[in-house]
Amino acid sequence: MKPCLEVRGVSKHFGDHGVLKDITFTLAEGEVLGIIGPNGAGKSTLFNIIAGSLSPARGEICLWRHNVTGWPPDRLCRAGMARTFQIPQIFPEMSVLENVMMGARFGHESPPAEPQVREMSLVLLEMVGLAGKKDAPARKLTLMQQRLLELARALATGPRLLLLDEIAAGLSLKAVNQLTGLIAHLREQGLTILLTDHLLNLVMPVSDRILALDQGEIIAEGKPQALIHDPRVEEAYLGTRDAAREEG
Amino acid sequence: MMHNFRNSRPLLEIQHLSYSLRGEPILRDINLSVQPHQVTAIVGADGAGKTMLFRVLSGLVRGASGKIILAGEAIETLPVWEVVKRGLVYVPEGMRVFPHMSVLENLEVGAYRTRKGRTARLDLVFRIFPELRDLIKQPAGQLSGGQQRMVTLGRGIMSEPRLLLLDEPFMGLSPKLVNRFCNSFRDLSQAGITLLISGQHIRRVLRIAQRGYILEDGNITRSGAGADLLEDQHLQEILFIN
Numbered sequence: 218m219k220p221c222l223e224v225r226g227v228s229k230h231f232g233d234h235g236v237l238k239d240i241t242f243t244l245a246e247g248e249v250l251g252i253i254g255p256n257g258a259g260k261s262t263l264f265n266i267i268a269g270s271l272s273p274a275r276g277e278i279c280l281w282r283h284n285v286t287g288w289p290p291d292r293l294c295r296a297g298m299a300r301t302f303q304i305p306q307i308f309p310e311m312s313v314l315e316n317v318m319m320g321a322r323f324g325h326e327s328p329p330a331e332p333q334v335r336e337m338s339l340v341l342l343e344m345v346g347l348a349g350k351k352d353a354p355a356r357k358l359t360l361m362q363q364r365l366l367e368l369a370r371a372l373a374t375g376p377r378l379l380l381l382d383e384i385a386a387g388l389s390l391k392a393v394n395q396l397t398g399l400i401a402h403l404r405e406q407g408l409t410i411l412l413t414d415h416l417l418n419l420v421m422p423v424s425d426r427i428l429a430l431d432q433g434e435i436i437a438e439g440k441p442q443a444l445i446h447d448p449r450v451e452e453a454y455l456g457t458r459d460a461a462r463e464e465g
Numbered sequence: 466m467m468h469n470f471r472n473s474r475p476l477l478e479i480q481h482l483s484y485s486l487r488g489e490p491i492l493r494d495i496n497l498s499v500q501p502h503q504v505t506a507i508v509g510a511d512g513a514g515k516t517m518l519f520r521v522l523s524g525l526v527r528g529a530s531g532k533i534i535l536a537g538e539a540i541e542t543l544p545v546w547e548v549v550k551r552g553l554v555y556v557p558e559g560m561r562v563f564p565h566m567s568v569l570e571n572l573e574v575g576a577y578r579t580r581k582g583r584t585a586r587l588d589l590v591f592r593i594f595p596e597l598r599d600l601i602k603q604p605a606g607q608l609s610g611g612q613q614r615m616v617t618l619g620r621g622i623m624s625e626p627r628l629l630l631l632d633e634p635f636m637g638l639s640p641k642l643v644n645r646f647c648n649s650f651r652d653l654s655q656a657g658i659t660l661l662i663s664g665q666h667i668r669r670v671l672r673i674a675q676r677g678y679i680l681e682d683g684n685i686t687r688s689g690a691g692a693d694l695l696e697d698q699h700l701q702e703i704l705f706i707n
Contacts, residue, residue: 231607232607234607253639254639255611255639255641255642256609256610256611256612256614256637256638256639256642257608257609257610257611257612258609261610303637304559359511359512360511360512361511361512362512383637386636386637387511387558387633387636387637387665388511388665389510389511389665389667389704389705390665390667390704390705391510391703391704391705392510392511415637415638415639415640417640453641454639454640454641455640455641456640456641456642456644456645
């Protein structure tokens with residue numbers, strides 16, 4: 218399959234502390250790849266390097282075979298990569314609709330005309346279930362609604378690769394199930410997705426493949442069911458065999 | 466397993482607590498009690514009002530109606546520092562450390578109120594989170610998310626709490642670390658610190674709680690022993706079932 222994202226030999230250290238050590242993996246077009254790992258494994262640093270918020274000490278990031286190492290986030294966004302954040306970065310005083318329109322206006326290489334921006338944003342709000350809140354100030358949304366808003370705004374930039382950073386953190390299992398359905402829908406639309414989350418109720422059902430990190434290194438990689446029973450993952454991440462069922 | 470909650474005087478009693486923001490009710494006539502040396506849980510869907518309840522209890526938000534009684538004393542009008550002085554300490558969600566200060570400095574911020582007993586409290590923090598002892602000189606912003614969460618909890622412990630309010634203490638933690646924190650909460654409880662916990666890891670939270678409350682749209686709709694609430698069909702419907 219055609220590669221969408223290639224991470225080649227990426228390393229990063231903060232002072233003497235090696236956070237990422239020679240990370241290499243490929244994400245194919247249309248694939249959903251989950252990244253799991255204990256706190257401190259290097260997941261956020263890896264995400265931030267891929268999204269252009271940090272530069273690697275060594276290694277390359279390629280998008281659709283183009284070397285994009287060191288590109289800033291806005292350039293990566295216009296090239297077709299969008300992301301969400303664990304703590305939603307919304308514009309609190311703008312309306313829900315205006316928030317999404319910001320993505321549609323500024324995330325494209327050639328900005329669409331204003332009526333299209335509005336129409337596209339309304340369609341996305343409908344898709345994530347926030348159409349009824351379009352005129353409300355974003356600050357009035359619950360955490361789940363803020364996550365959905367951020368997702369809609371990311372989608373408004375027209376990405377081909379979507380990065381979801383702990384989108385389920387702090388949500389009820391019911392809300393997580395809703396998100397799972399939404400991510401499955403995006404996957405069916407052909408979107409390539411890279412996600413990291415501690416909630417296995419989300420990562421397991423939506424991922425084609427999971428990659429486990431520990432202490433800055435890839436310790437296991439494979440199909441969700443196989444990977445979750447890998448003794449190295451159990452030792453470093455789950456702690457117990459029952460952990461996957463304990464998430465509620 | 467049923468518990469008798471009427472034997473001892475509650476450490477915290479909330480009576481008819483209501484709060485509205487810009488005319489919109491957020492908390493509605495809340496009544497609950499927290500027994501000393503126990504773990505009490507508040508569970509509810511996103512937006513139910515859990516964080517606002519903690520902010521009102523800790524004094525960060527004022528203007529609510531009703532009574533908040535800590536160890537027999539009404540505290541609902543006291544400023545936040547007076548609430549802390551009386552032993553009610555709020556640990557908000559997220560990894561909120563002072564990133565450029567060392568781990569030790571972060572912990573010492575929690576002890577600003579009194580240095581008396583500081584060493585013993587620091588020992589308790591290191592007993593519960595031994596890895597922090599090796600990290601005391603590190604800037605807290607360079608720690609992993611889990612270690613930062615240990616620092617925020619440790620800072621709360623340094624404030625000499627009788628009652629710790631823990632808002633989403635498991636958010637962003639790996640399954641293994643969630644287990645570890647559950648054990649830490651039991652240790653804290655045994656060390657004489659009463660805990661009131663809210664969080665979305667419902668099963669884990671209710672399993673360690675002697676008593677739990679379900680908060681829905683600002684109302685307490687159910688209460689009971691944590692293990693019993695887990696079996697409650699209504700809880701299943703609002704939080705687990707699509």
